[in-house]
Amino acid sequence: MGPTPHIAVIGGGSTGAGIARDLAMRGLDVTLVEQGNLTHGTTGRMHGLLHSGGRYAVSDQASATECIEENRVLRDIASHCVEMTGGLFVKRPEDAEEYFQQKLSGCEECGIPAEVVSGEEARAMEPHLAKDIDKAISVPDGAIDPFRLVVANAASAQEHGARIETHSKVTDLLVESGEVVGIEVEHDSGPGKRVHGTEGGTEEIRADYVVNATGAWAGRIGDMAGLDIEVRPSKGVMTIMNIRQVDTVINRCRPKGDADIVVPHETTAILGTTDEEVEDPEDYPEEQWEVDMMIDTLSELIPMLEDARTIRSFWGVRPLYEPPDVGSTDPTDITRDFFLLDHDERDDLPGMTSIVGGKFTTYRMMGEQISDHVCGKFGIDADCRTADVPLPGSEDFSVLRDYMDEFGLRSPIGRRSIERLGSRADEVLKTDGPNPTVCECEGVTRAEIHDAIEGSGSDLNAVRIRTRASMGNCQGGFCSHRMASELHTAYDESVVREAWDELLQERWKGQRHALWGEQLSQAALNYALHATTQNRDRDPADGEPVDFSAFDTGRSQAGGVDSADVAADGGTDGY
Amino acid sequence: MAIESEVLVVGGGLAGLTGALAAAREGADVRLVSYKQSTLRQASGLVDVLGYTPDGAGPLTDPFEAIPSLPDAHPYRKVGVHTVREALSLFDEAVPTYEGGHTDANALLPTHGGTVKPTARYPAGASAGLASDARDTLLVGIEEMVDFDAPHVAAHLDAAGVPFDVRGETIRFPGDLRADAKVTRYAKLLDTDSEVAVRGRMVPAREALAQRVNPLLEDEERVGFPAILGDDNPGEIRAELSDRLGVDVFEVPMGPPSLPGLRLEDALFSALDEAGASIETGNPVVDFEGEDRIERVFIEKNGAKIPNSADQYVLATGGFVGKGVESDREGVYEPVFDCHVPHASDRYDWFEGDLFGDHEFARYGVATDDDLRPLDASEHSEFENLRAAGSVLGGYDFAAEKSGSGVSIATGYAAGQRAAQEAR
Numbered sequence: 001m002g003p004t005p006h007i008a009v010i011g012g013g014s015t016g017a018g019i020a021r022d023l024a025m026r027g028l029d030v031t032l033v034e035q036g037n038l039t040h041g042t043t044g045r046m047h048g049l050l051h052s053g054g055r056y057a058v059s060d061q062a063s064a065t066e067c068i069e070e071n072r073v074l075r076d077i078a079s080h081c082v083e084m085t086g087g088l089f090v091k092r093p094e095d096a097e098e099y100f101q102q103k104l105s106g107c108e109e110c111g112i113p114a115e116v117v118s119g120e121e122a123r124a125m126e127p128h129l130a131k132d133i134d135k136a137i138s139v140p141d142g143a144i145d146p147f148r149l150v151v152a153n154a155a156s157a158q159e160h161g162a163r164i165e166t167h168s169k170v171t172d173l174l175v176e177s178g179e180v181v182g183i184e185v186e187h188d189s190g191p192g193k194r195v196h197g198t199e200g201g202t203e204e205i206r207a208d209y210v211v212n213a214t215g216a217w218a219g220r221i222g223d224m225a226g227l228d229i230e231v232r233p234s235k236g237v238m239t240i241m242n243i244r245q246v247d248t249v250i251n252r253c254r255p256k257g258d259a260d261i262v263v264p265h266e267t268t269a270i271l272g273t274t275d276e277e278v279e280d281p282e283d284y285p286e287e288q289w290e291v292d293m294m295i296d297t298l299s300e301l302i303p304m305l306e307d308a309r310t311i312r313s314f315w316g317v318r319p320l321y322e323p324p325d326v327g328s329t330d331p332t333d334i335t336r337d338f339f340l341l342d343h344d345e346r347d348d349l350p351g352m353t354s355i356v357g358g359k360f361t362t363y364r365m366m367g368e369q370i371s372d373h374v375c376g377k378f379g380i381d382a383d384c385r386t387a388d389v390p391l392p393g394s395e396d397f398s399v400l401r402d403y404m405d406e407f408g409l410r411s412p413i414g415r416r417s418i419e420r421l422g423s424r425a426d427e428v429l430k431t432d433g434p435n436p437t438v439c440e441c442e443g444v445t446r447a448e449i450h451d452a453i454e455g456s457g458s459d460l461n462a463v464r465i466r467t468r469a470s471m472g473n474c475q476g477g478f479c480s481h482r483m484a485s486e487l488h489t490a491y492d493e494s495v496v497r498e499a500w501d502e503l504l505q506e507r508w509k510g511q512r513h514a515l516w517g518e519q520l521s522q523a524a525l526n527y528a529l530h531a532t533t534q535n536r537d538r539d540p541a542d543g544e545p546v547d548f549s550a551f552d553t554g555r556s557q558a559g560g561v562d563s564a565d566v567a568a569d570g571g572t573d574g575y
Numbered sequence: 576m577a578i579e580s581e582v583l584v585v586g587g588g589l590a591g592l593t594g595a596l597a598a599a600r601e602g603a604d605v606r607l608v609s610y611k612q613s614t615l616r617q618a619s620g621l622v623d624v625l626g627y628t629p630d631g632a633g634p635l636t637d638p639f640e641a642i643p644s645l646p647d648a649h650p651y652r653k654v655g656v657h658t659v660r661e662a663l664s665l666f667d668e669a670v671p672t673y674e675g676g677h678t679d680a681n682a683l684l685p686t687h688g689g690t691v692k693p694t695a696r697y698p699a700g701a702s703a704g705l706a707s708d709a710r711d712t713l714l715v716g717i718e719e720m721v722d723f724d725a726p727h728v729a730a731h732l733d734a735a736g737v738p739f740d741v742r743g744e745t746i747r748f749p750g751d752l753r754a755d756a757k758v759t760r761y762a763k764l765l766d767t768d769s770e771v772a773v774r775g776r777m778v779p780a781r782e783a784l785a786q787r788v789n790p791l792l793e794d795e796e797r798v799g800f801p802a803i804l805g806d807d808n809p810g811e812i813r814a815e816l817s818d819r820l821g822v823d824v825f826e827v828p829m830g831p832p833s834l835p836g837l838r839l840e841d842a843l844f845s846a847l848d849e850a851g852a853s854i855e856t857g858n859p860v861v862d863f864e865g866e867d868r869i870e871r872v873f874i875e876k877n878g879a880k881i882p883n884s885a886d887q888y889v890l891a892t893g894g895f896v897g898k899g900v901e902s903d904r905e906g907v908y909e910p911v912f913d914c915h916v917p918h919a920s921d922r923y924d925w926f927e928g929d930l931f932g933d934h935e936f937a938r939y940g941v942a943t944d945d946d947l948r949p950l951d952a953s954e955h956s957e958f959e960n961l962r963a964a965g966s967v968l969g970g971y972d973f974a975a976e977k978s979g980s981g982v983s984i985a986t987g988y989a990a991g992q993r994a995a996q997e998a999r
Contacts, residue, residue, distance in 0.1 A: 288923050292904065307903075434719045434747075434754040446721065478830070481688050485724030493689075493730035508930040515926055516902045520936060523926075524895035525617065527937060530930075531974035533619045533830050535692035537931035538627060538634070538975075541734040548738045550636045551693070551707040552682035555674055 441472020
């Protein structure tokens with residue numbers, strides 16, 4: 001065998017990170033590039049459901065079978081990213097009995113453990129379910145943290161020698177003599193861990209093979225080499241509640257429909273979703289009625305949602321794909337299966353394969369197939385090990401020791417830190433200095449923030465997805481300046497300020513869709529804390545120079561009172 | 576039988592306290608009822624009057640000069656600049672530990688985020704920290720305290736162009752406080768000056784703190800700490816530290832829970848108590864009776880509804896933050912008397928896409944006539960004996976303008992004084 005082939009993977013979502021890990025573990029030389037943060041596209045904008053396959057057990061049995069298989073694998077290799085909540089498909093009186101039976105038999109046919117529970121039993125499990133729920137099917141759905149999972153995949157890839165470049169947008173495919181030979185990327189402020197406020201640059205990354213794992217953006221990449229990749233982006237809204245109204249995934253048991261799932265996720269519950277085809281994966285309307293529909297429709301299953309507090313809403317874009325001859329008009333009819341498009345076979349352009357379609361739950365399987373495919377190109381005979389080797393953090397997730405005492409953390413904070421870090425807890429939490437809590441909503445300590453900064457550089461949004469800091473009730477209102485401070489002294493003040501502004505703006509983006517009731521009060525408080533208390537909206541460092549001498553220099557400085565009088569306020573009731 | 580008074584103030588924040596005090600000083604029999612903790616503990620404790628115009632011009636050196644040019648709907652325009660000055664005089668007299676009254680000019684104060692902000696009155700504890708004062712400065716942060724990173728604040732102040740050299744140092748606070756101790760724990764330790772172990776020897780906390788800071792001082796003439804220097808005896812603590820360090824000591828105002836805000840609240844409650852008002856905290860006003868006039872309100876106490884009646888009422892329940900203005904998916908409302916709150920019918924018109932955009936929600940609150948009486952949708956006064964003050968008022972964005980405390984004090988003063996005059 002010749003020198004190790006160099007593979008450029010485009011896309012830092014679950015699929016791209018999974019491919020990078022798989023190829024790197026097989027000994028290939030890998031560079032992964034992502035235009036934003038890891039999970040920037042579709043992966044970071046999902047409801048965090050670890051599918052049992054139940055959702056597809058009637059309509060798409062091939063996908064359902066893959067889901068249950070991968071569900072089992074991920075529980076094993078990514079235990080620190082998974083919470084096995086269990087799931088229920090609940091039937092309301094107006095939902096068809098026939099479909100309920102189809103769902104049940106579909107689960108059996110796909111090997112998904114499923115059991116019918118009565119309405120009473122379902123309400124015993126989830127007391128906030130509507131009183132008139134008839135019955136339900138219980139399945140092994142779970143919740144999974146897509147951020148933690150992708151970061152762990154990227155970390156593992158790195159451990160195996162891969163280069164991971166975030167904030168690096170592909171601007172061109174290099175095509176020479178009818179073959180893709182690499183990519184051109186534009187680094188937002190320099191290669192390596194992103195540093196704000198420094199000049200970016202363009203880099204040509206020559207590769208022996210290119211994998212396009214950009215999901216809804218695959219067509220954009222294809223365009224660069226004149227390829228026609230007909231991804232059909234479909235948007236869906238998700239609304240985040242400030243607490244978990246349910247501890248089990250609640251699905252509505254009826255054929256496709258909008259607003260039919262609630263996924264408990266960490267401290268929150270996520271309502272989802274819609275399915276609507278859009279033209280552009282980056283620019284589509286985000287509208288009030290979509291949020292209102294989530295709340296109104298899902299209140300039929302869980303009535304307390306009607307008046308509950310939401311903390312933000314976000315939209316994601318599915319990278320749906322179907323072979324050209326199928327011609328579905330409704331995006332909900334399009335298969336959730338994935339496809340490898342070998343552009344040599346398909347378009348007579350060797351050197352690149354695109355992977356489109358698919359689902360988050362089956363990301364590893366997609367990675368395995370494309371890695372097999374790439375290895376086949378180079379005649380490499382290396383086994384896939386990603387189903388067996390745990391991800392960093394999940395190597396030994398017994399966590400029975402009393403970490404709370406060991407690390408001097410208050411119990412709920414300690415517990416949450418350990419859950420997030422898994423087997424990395426020791427390495428991260430054993431610090432010399434004090435380890436105060438930086439984000440109180442999510443119980444994130446300084447040690448975790450510093451660990452994330454080590455992994456992701458100056459980007460506070462990358463710190464956020466690694467730690468959950470600023471993702472709770474206050475949406476960064478109380479902790480964004482603290483997170484920013486933790487970047488100083490490793491980074492210059494101007495870099496810190498830019499990262500801080502970016503984080504605040506990102507937090508505002510989703511919060512805008514939750515601005516009524518408690519969250520509007522919270523937003524008003526955050527606004528007051530940032531604008532009034534800190535004057536962040538008119539920060540003189542960002543604006544015109546200030547003529548300091550025109551302002552009050554103080555009573556004593558003005559000559560009115562000497563320092564003896566300043567001390568005179570030092571009585572027992574002084575201020 | 577209702578509990579009776581001449582003036583009943585609903586709300587115990589800056590506006591309610593000033594309103595009650597103004598009414599009491601007019602000789603009225605005043606009762607103040609407040610439900611939850613006031614938002615003062617979330618505020619910095621600085622008293623802003625006007626730092627920027629609604630167009631964003633500023634920082635303004637003279638807030639009073641800018642008031643006559645504000646939009647008609649602005650609460651300052653309802654009461655007039657003369658009343659703003661009178662109200663501040665009342666404040667200065669009631670809270671003698673605040674400074675800034677010696678000049679019309681705004682002061683610029685360092686914030687715990689490292690910016691500077693314009694304000695009109697500031698606690699004596701912050702006075703040595705003025706950013707227009709050219710003395711070189713050392714900022715001292717506490718290792719465990721994530722809200723104030725002294726080196727970062729110093730670097731940011733430097734970027735803001737302050738006219739002095741500023742450095743930040745971080746220390747371990749003496750005494751064995753846990754990593755996530757609240758600010759009140761630090762304050763308590765300094766208030767009591769309890770002995771702490773320093774290298775096996777017991778030393779009073781203030782002395783121990785000075786010992787930690789002393790070797791860090793270079794040529795600086797003043798030292799700033801986060802606002803943790805005592806709750807009961809801040810002046811004494813500051814004086815002792817200044818003495819031991821041989822330089823002026825000041826506090827940088829902080830976010831919640833804010834000791835300067837809490838101290839201000841205490842000072843105003845004491846002044847109100849001295850003025851002879853009756854005060855009831857911890858119970859909400861849940862209902863009222865009356866058509867054109869409010870006849871009585873009902874305060875819920877241990878499940879019972881206690882009637883309170885008065886001749887005149889002041890509504891000072893706060894804005895969205897204090898829950899004096901509330902909202903749901905359908906609209907915005909004032910929950911106590913159901914006064915009309917003008918707002919856009921489409922929820923997506925309430926805010927802008929940019930975090931610091933020109934948000935409509937920031938200006939939501941009741942609209943009033945020139946006598947501060949809330950107006951209904953057809954611009955008639957809701958009740959002839961109700962006036963509104965502070966953040967429950969609409970028509971201004973206190974956060975962008977840095978005008979929150981000034982509006983609360985000025986409108987509270989005007990509402991309280993007029994209510995008392997009318998009740999006589």
